[in-house]
Amino acid sequence: MMNKLKSAVVWLAGITLLTQVAVAALPFPWLGDDNQMPTLAPMLDQSKPAVVNIATRSEVRIQDNPLLNDPFFRRFFNLPEQQQPRTRQAQSLGSGVIVNAKEGLVLTNNHVIQRADEITVSLHDGRSFQAEVVGSDPATDVAVIRIPPENLTALPLADSDSLRVGDFVVAIGNPFGLGQTVTSGIVSALGRSGLGLEGYENFIQTDASINPGNSGGALVNLRGELVGINTAIFSPGQTGNIGIGFAIPSNLVKQITDQLLEHGEVRRAYLGVQMQDITPELAQAFGIEKNRGGAVVTNVIPGSAAEKAGLKVGDVVTAVDGVSLVNADNLRNTIGLLMVGQTIQLEIIRDGKAQTLTAEVTEAQRSAATQTGEVHPKLAGATFGDIEPSSPAYGKVEGIMLYSVQRGSPSWNAGLRSYDIVTSVNRQPVNNLEQFKQMVTNQPELLLNIVRENQAMFLLLR
Template structure:
């Protein structure tokens, strides 16, 4: 619950104010200029930008947790429990969005704002309330595109965020705590934040402009009123803003939006490599002068990378002339390209520069359904760690990509995004190995990683 502290004047001061005890100068307006210099203000820019930022309210139906005894006819009869018990409840949430195409009525927001919503109501700055439909979304980057009727809309132009610098002034516009449109200001605190574990694809702008729950999907704009980022996450140990917020860069949003509008989803590209960061120790071992880049740890046979001539130990310095800081930079750059696009790679091989060109292929992970492996795993889906996964090249195992509520897999304790690393005391690295070790087994001992914890599940 949000804590609201009311700012009230003591009654005695209120009476004095009403009785004219204050001199006439008390009501004077703030001067427009001091010593002939106009006072700085963001108001003109905000008057142009705020009509493009919308409030989003969603409503969805969520399955209620039920005590298993309520499904027992004898229990219901003995305690006179009605047969018809509600199994669902309505859930409501609020967030923000940004109109980026006024002609077609496209609004950018976060995937988690509209995920699972049955109805989406968009409230414009002028008070109009419009029903929206989802064009498509991408959970890996937390970007969604929704559409509203395109009558008299205002859109924000997108900035080229490749030129964004730490220290640039920015303004966050959104709907914190459902209060209504709110504006806060700050600076760009850092660029290229990755490895936070918030999303599958991370290349965040960090800002100290106040961002709170409800700001998700709102705008981060520069002083020209251009969209530089979509606010998406905060670090909030106490539940509110502490000056560390994250936004998805506009250039990344633009590329994702193009794919979502064209296909309804994002078709992830891949080269067919596993990568790791170029550390000082690796640079020394390879005897190369570079201090940043992505090291090719593995090249899949018959992949586009193999056809282009990439080899293990190559260090990728840039992709399409954009420098690569680390493995995440390479993964993001390739994953956001259209499948079939040509990509120019600048690499170091044995300390010597080399230019290669490759085609971006489409990544389709190998998937297996749990009921095809073992009845105890029914209701779960499993997929291999692909080269585009944040875990690619860093660990081995099989991801739990889906767990159906109430299924044998759910009752056994499996959860979505668990990483299974071992079955019956043997390590696994593929769905094939999972199937070989688990098929026909009367009891399963599963080693898995969940977040920062390692767990052992016994399924009998």
Template sequence: MRKLWLIFAQSVTVLLAALFVVATLKPEWLRASGPLSGVQQVITQPLGSGAATPQGGPITVKEATAVAKPVAVLPGHSIGFADAARLAAPAVVNIFTTKQVKPRRNAPADPFFRFFGNPDDRSGGGRQENSLGSGVIVSAQGVVLTNNHVIEGADEIEVALNDGRRTFARVVGSDPETDLAVLRIDLPELTPITLARLEATRVGDSVLAIGNPFGVGQTVTSGIVSALGRSHLGINTFENFIQTDAAINPGNSGGALVDAQGHLLGINTAIFSRDGGSLGIGFAIPVSTAKNVMEQILANGKVVRGYIGVDPRDVGEDFVAKFKLPNTDGVLIDGVLANQPAARAGIRRGDVLVAIDNLPIKDTVGLLNNVASLPPGKETTVRLYREGKLIELPITVGTRPAVKRITQPE
């Protein structure tokens, strides 16, 4: 018995040693093997990436009519989730990325690491990282929507279609502030998804989430629209999320949230989770936002937004009496950036903005979204309270600076 135990202990020791060496020398071997490999967290703080020049001819997308048409039903089947999944699934793709991680400059000098070929050794060439996600074909011309954090920093992007075809994709452009990216693939006979009408969506509507969770392959989960217009989550700069309880897990990022007609309702982007798994609270970027970002990237290679250069704060009940306000609508200007549109217009610290371009401002999110929607160079007006008096000031909208990292609203 003692001899058997010794053999067992020695075998385990050898296996652990081999595992350690492989993990040190070739960590990608472990990530690339098995159905649960290559998983990345869904909730991230994405970084910026350079936009490529748009290529190709005119892009056409299919949009649903305002009133949903009945889904074509296969003979012998009833209307249900299967029909929506059948229509949407061919447009949802798996995305595999490869990134070469550069070695650190201050690599450990321990002889042990030099002997085993530490991946961060200064004498080496760095290591390769693999990750996965999902995407959605929105045009027969090969346009694919996904999350910026799925492809950010990738040296190589491979796309696997539902019909088994695989190809490499190029980045047309990305928008870190909404966590969206536009890719282009060159394949014939693509099946694009139809874009839904967000205004027809209601809390409680049935939805499906389609993607590649944990790398197991294309998967469909069901749920409902739990909420609309979710913001103040600290995930992106511009937030207007659809919340759903359809199971979304790592690898679903960039995949499709579709309605009962199989139309694209949103791009799955984040989950609320304590351990990386689904807890029934997922978030998708609405199709209206995704379409707007995609059109700007295809036209200009980037997204252009308005900017005035202020540091705003929400107006609380304690501010109403102090600043002689009628209610808590508006934002308190806590700071004004020098040589920016707000400063040139005469906006001061302590002013309370309540409207810009005749668009009412409820809070800081409303200010950010309203200003961003204005074209740079537009001459308009702002309404604000100053020392209890409502005044109007002319202002010329500037261009929002490009960001390298997601930040809180200006």
């Protein structure tokens, strides 16, 4: 069932909300006694100038068959030596939201600008600016870009924790590149996770008619405050919109944005446990209800917040701060969205008895990372390291993580991007950072097998 659910979630460059709303009976504050028709226009007149269109341009390397890069194969078939790698120009469209007019800060989705060499932001009044990337977080799909702060309008942020199912919301974006478009709907559900869409998920669900081009656009309440950043839709069999859309809550967006502005990256909370899902068999073995959700602790990292809190192997974590857990991914997701230093209450079952433990989550310790430019010139500008326990890929993918890559560097020009996972070098599996450094040293060319956004691909660096 979960595989079907994940396969039905469709990545789009866009989002909008469209549901026919019976607004006639709503107590809108701008309605008078003159029998005027109810309208959202006054609120939208204030909100629309803060929503922008984003166009990106990037140079994408055309991937040849790996056999064509094998010297023996080329000699055997008398193929000419390859010239410079072939490339093509790629363009995409999305949306964004101005949240700080004085500093020119624009929020959007990471997948809108992730591989862009050039980002153009077009305003509601027809002006266009070139944008620079301030920072991005692929794990939550949030990105912050900056444009010149010239007579801009910003959207105020609402408290998304105060949202309720049934609240009316409005989406503003740029579907199919048509230009700014407004649609409306309601909040259908809150706290959606486990969709396999992001590394860390806590979505607002809306009955949205969402289309390509709206990713990064604004989901606002009837006061014109930003409650979420629109991101994706649920579409079984990719049949198109069926009225299930997802947005990143404004409180989570603000938390990520603050960290990107202060640190240039997101510092994630870390509990320090390894876990697995509770199965009916394990539930019986640990003396809990068969249908009880949660995660069983299989390992406690020495010196971690979990050890200090008193967690032990075999404990079953059933809730965090009173919110019940479904499975191990739910626990990892919950911890990863916390602030470093936050104190939490863990409800556990130990030896069949319920207990409550208090833990103060710490910052995830990054494994030793290295700038690889000195090891191989084609890797200049990239920082690699072992996959961290806090990463969604930990324990699922064998390889090493590319934690950062400088724009315009040899690594960037070769097609490498932040959070790529290298699984092999010249067809040899990679297990850790030290092995990787040895494998790339003194190699005239590198054929890297990488995993990016759950898809595998080859990159040739020569």
